[in-house]
Amino acid sequence: MRRLGMALMLAVLGLARTGLAQEVTLDLLVGKDPDRFLSRMTDLIAGFGGPQGLTAAGIEEHIVLERAAARASEVRRFLAMDLDADGTVDRAELAVSQRAASASARGRLERLFIAADADGDGQVSPAEIAAKGRDAGLRALGEDEAEALRGLTALDRDGNRALTPDEVAAALVLADPAT
Ligand SMILES: [Ca+2]
Ligand SMILES: [Ca+2]
Numbered sequence: 001m002r003r004l005g006m007a008l009m010l011a012v013l014g015l016a017r018t019g020l021a022q023e024v025t026l027d028l029l030v031g032k033d034p035d036r037f038l039s040r041m042t043d044l045i046a047g048f049g050g051p052q053g054l055t056a057a058g059i060e061e062h063i064v065l066e067r068a069a070a071r072a073s074e075v076r077r078f079l080a081m082d083l084d085a086d087g088t089v090d091r092a093e094l095a096v097s098q099r100a101a102s103a104s105a106r107g108r109l110e111r112l113f114i115a116a117d118a119d120g121d122g123q124v125s126p127a128e129i130a131a132k133g134r135d136a137g138l139r140a141l142g143e144d145e146a147e148a149l150r151g152l153t154a155l156d157r158d159g160n161r162a163l164t165p166d167e168v169a170a171a172l173v174l175a176d177p178a179t
Contacts, residue, residue: 026171028148034172041152041168053162056153063146067137074136077112078129087126089113 030037048058081089081097094113098106116124116132155171156163 028144029152030172038165038169038172042165045163045165045168049164050162052160053156053164053167054152055162056150059149059152063141063149066141070140071133071137075129075133078116078124078132081109087129088123089116089129090123 026037029040044059044062045054048054048062050058078089081093083093083096094109098109101109113124116128118128118131119125152163152168153161155167157167157170
């Protein structure tokens with residue numbers, strides 16, 4: 001009898017924890033615009049979901065692809081200035097790019113260069129370019145957002161570990177009965 005009571009209590013605690021996880025997840029991702037969230041989820045499920053819906057693996061793919069895209073466009077800005085293709089951008093190379101750029105772009109290039117030159121030796125090394133790329137990836141999709149996206153699997157209602165648009169919509173209604 002005592003054992004049964006314990007098991008029931010754990011089950012209730014488990015439910016309470018799931019509820020909390022859903023709340024946190026939805027708050028961060030939905031923000032003030034549930035429609036936008038639903039569109040994003042529809043895209044996400046269509047783009048990365050399998051036949052059953054969106055799984056944890058699909059969410060992970062989305063996260064790394066978003067970050068890689070942002071990383072690639074940031075790194076590209078430096079590669080475009082690396083005129084001798086040695087992997088490093090030096091001041092002379094920066095100057096050539098600045099001469100070819102518009103007046104306002106010259107200032108932006110200067111700031112880009114200074115921000116990337118972490119050790120201040122007057123050149124942007126491959127490691128410094130890579131670090132800027134990583135930063136850009138995390139800016140595009142931060143750890144908080146990644147965790148919230150991973151938490152979406154908690155919205156799975158039929159227990160097949162895959163999320164469908166219906167399950168997301170149902171979770172939104174539960175989270176805010178007014179909508
Ligand atoms: Ca170079
Ligand atoms: Ca440097």
